[in-house]
Amino acid sequence: MSLLFFGYFAGMIVATSVLVVALRNPVYSALCLLIMFFHVAGLFVTLHAEFLAAVQIIVYAGAILVLYLFVVMLLNVKQDDRYHSQWRIAGFVCIPLLIEALMLLSGGAGRGPTDGRGFPMQAQEAIPTNNTLAIGEKLYSTYLFPFEVASLVLLVAMIGAIVLAKRDIGGDET
Amino acid sequence: MTEFGLRLAISLTQIAAVMCIVVFTVLVLTLAERKVLGWMQDRMGPMEVGPYGILQPLADAIKLFFKEDIIPAGANKFLFTMAPILCLIPTFIGFAVIPWGPNWTFEVNGVTVRPFVISDINIGILYILAFASLAAYGIILGGWASNSKYSLLGGLRSAAQIISYELNVGLSIVGVLILSGSLSLVTITDNQAGGFWHWYLFALPAPQIFAFVVYVISVVAETNRVPFDLPEAESELVAGFFTEYSGLRFAYFFLAEYANMVLVSCVASALFLGGWNAPYPGTIAELVGVPYLAWAENTMWFAVKTYSFLFLFFWLRATLPRLRYDQLMRFGWKVLLPIALGNIVVTSIAVFIYQQMK
Numbered sequence: 001m002s003l004l005f006f007g008y009f010a011g012m013i014v015a016t017s018v019l020v021v022a023l024r025n026p027v028y029s030a031l032c033l034l035i036m037f038f039h040v041a042g043l044f045v046t047l048h049a050e051f052l053a054a055v056q057i058i059v060y061a062g063a064i065l066v067l068y069l070f071v072v073m074l075l076n077v078k079q080d081d082r083y084h085s086q087w088r089i090a091g092f093v094c095i096p097l098l099i100e101a102l103m104l105l106s107g108g109a110g111r112g113p114t115d116g117r118g119f120p121m122q123a124q125e126a127i128p129t130n131n132t133l134a135i136g137e138k139l140y141s142t143y144l145f146p147f148e149v150a151s152l153v154l155l156v157a158m159i160g161a162i163v164l165a166k167r168d169i170g171g172d173e174t
Numbered sequence: 175m176t177e178f179g180l181r182l183a184i185s186l187t188q189i190a191a192v193m194c195i196v197v198f199t200v201l202v203l204t205l206a207e208r209k210v211l212g213w214m215q216d217r218m219g220p221m222e223v224g225p226y227g228i229l230q231p232l233a234d235a236i237k238l239f240f241k242e243d244i245i246p247a248g249a250n251k252f253l254f255t256m257a258p259i260l261c262l263i264p265t266f267i268g269f270a271v272i273p274w275g276p277n278w279t280f281e282v283n284g285v286t287v288r289p290f291v292i293s294d295i296n297i298g299i300l301y302i303l304a305f306a307s308l309a310a311y312g313i314i315l316g317g318w319a320s321n322s323k324y325s326l327l328g329g330l331r332s333a334a335q336i337i338s339y340e341l342n343v344g345l346s347i348v349g350v351l352i353l354s355g356s357l358s359l360v361t362i363t364d365n366q367a368g369g370f371w372h373w374y375l376f377a378l379p380a381p382q383i384f385a386f387v388v389y390v391i392s393v394v395a396e397t398n399r400v401p402f403d404l405p406e407a408e409s410e411l412v413a414g415f416f417t418e419y420s421g422l423r424f425a426y427f428f429l430a431e432y433a434n435m436v437l438v439s440c441v442a443s444a445l446f447l448g449g450w451n452a453p454y455p456g457t458i459a460e461l462v463g464v465p466y467l468a469w470a471e472n473t474m475w476f477a478v479k480t481y482s483f484l485f486l487f488f489w490l491r492a493t494l495p496r497l498r499y500d501q502l503m504r505f506g507w508k509v510l511l512p513i514a515l516g517n518i519v520v521t522s523i524a525v526f527i528y529q530q531m532k
Contacts, residue, residue, distance in 0.1 A: 027250075027253070027315075027318065031315075034311065050295060050296065050297045051297055051357075053297075054300035054301055054304045055300070057304035057305075057308075058303055058304045058307055058344075061304075061308060062303075062307025062308065062310075062340065063307070063337055066307075066310050066311070066314065066333050066336075066337055067333075069311075069314055069315075069318075069333070070314070070330065070333050070334070073314070073318050073326065073329075073330065074330070131296075132296065132297060132357055
């Protein structure tokens with residue numbers, strides 16, 4: 001049963017991800033991305049990580065993608081054709097990814113599933129029911145330093161965005 | 175497999191019951207809104223259909239059902255038809271985790287049944303927030319797909335407004351989550367049992383009065399109601415994002431807006447006002463000696479709280495003029511957001527000191 005769900009979610013993620021880059025209409029691409037985010041959240045649910053699933057939808061589907069749509073609708077769709085057919089960049093990105101995938105499949109296949117995270121059936125006993133609490137405790141004890149560094153980086157990004165976007169006060173009047 | 179079938183049947187029954195209650199509430203609300211507005215403006219409200227106009231919602235429903243469904247030329251047909259459904263579904267999904275009555279369980283053939291909540295998942299409130307944020311898609315896509323400048327402007331306004339105010343909704347409930355230590359609406363409501371001084375609106379060590387005010391203002395903005403109805407401002411944008419919609423599709427948008435109001439009212443009463451708990455300890459039914467009727471009393475209190483909150487929506491509509499767009503943004507980001515953040519800091523410090531003292 002869980003393998004069936006995994007297969008469905010993984011298949012839909014792959015299919016919609018391909019559609020995001022393959023479709024001509026950017027609004028449809030954004031909608032495919034929305035469907036993909038939902039299936040990623042579904043994958044989290046099959047792993048009993050409901051908190052991550054909810055956060056995935058709130059952050060990506062609820063906020064970031066709405067902003068994408070906002071921008072896409074304000075742009076003139078017809079002028080974006082030159083951004084298609086970027087074969088050279090696609091090649092640069094795809095060849096390393098392909099090599100990585102081959103490496104993983106050939107070398108790492110024996111090790112991967114043994115840590116028990118691959119299938120929810122095995123992991124069911126190990127994960128506590130209140131996984132929000134578990135994530136919080138991990139985040140503020142084991143991973144406190146990376147967490148603080150990440151929040152600092154986000155703060156820098158926020159200040160940077162404000163500096164870039166803000167006009168000088170009184171500057172445009174003189 | 176029979177256990178699975180039984181579980182499925184029970185869940186489907188509960189879902190059907192909740193859907194019926196919500197749709198019925200929406201019907202009542204459409205009439206109540208016009209009546210309340212009428213009384214506040216010193217007129218009668220609808221009086222023609224039925225005694226005192228009480229059959230008006232049915233007449234409206236029949237009218238909308240038989241209206242012609244028009245898809246404007248140049249509209250994106252697929253998205254134009256999808257948008258109202260995309261608006262409606264997330265709103266109804268949210269009702270799955272609302273506890274309507276006491277946290278009772280009983281067993282039917284080895285299957286545990288909770289009669290007053292469809293599903294008690296441990297991320298309840300996040301689940302509601304996640305799906306509430308999706309309602310923006312219906313509005314934006316509806317505005318875009320209509321191929322009309324009024325609709326597009328309404329959709330874009332709504333996108334900016336919903337993102338800004340959703341943040342405030344999320345931050346204003348964090349105080350409650352700190353106090354209760356749970357994300358499940360059932361647990362949060364259970365923690366508020368025993369008199370109105372235990373409701374998180376008034377509870378020590380950190381009364382959430384400011385958070386409640388921020389929540390109320392933000393959900394009014396999120397449901398696109400007056401005074402934050404900029405996405406559908408009829409004096410500027412005809413009808414905003416649903417200018418081009420007619421018939422049943424318009425009814426979907428309408429239903430979604432009102433169901434969303436009911437949902438945020440339910441969440442407000444569950445988080446801040448003690449949910450189904452009575453404002454006095456225990457229930458009268460237990461005192462009188464009929465504890466098996468306590469659920470009726472509790473559900474009634476939930477309804478009273480929810481309807482009072484809904485009345486507040488009508489009251490605001492009758493009282494306040496619409497905000498200007500820059501005022502809306504400035505108010506959300508520069509007034510509500512600092513209050514919500516300050517509330518989180520104060521609440522967490524108070525809870526920490528309280529736990530140290532114990």
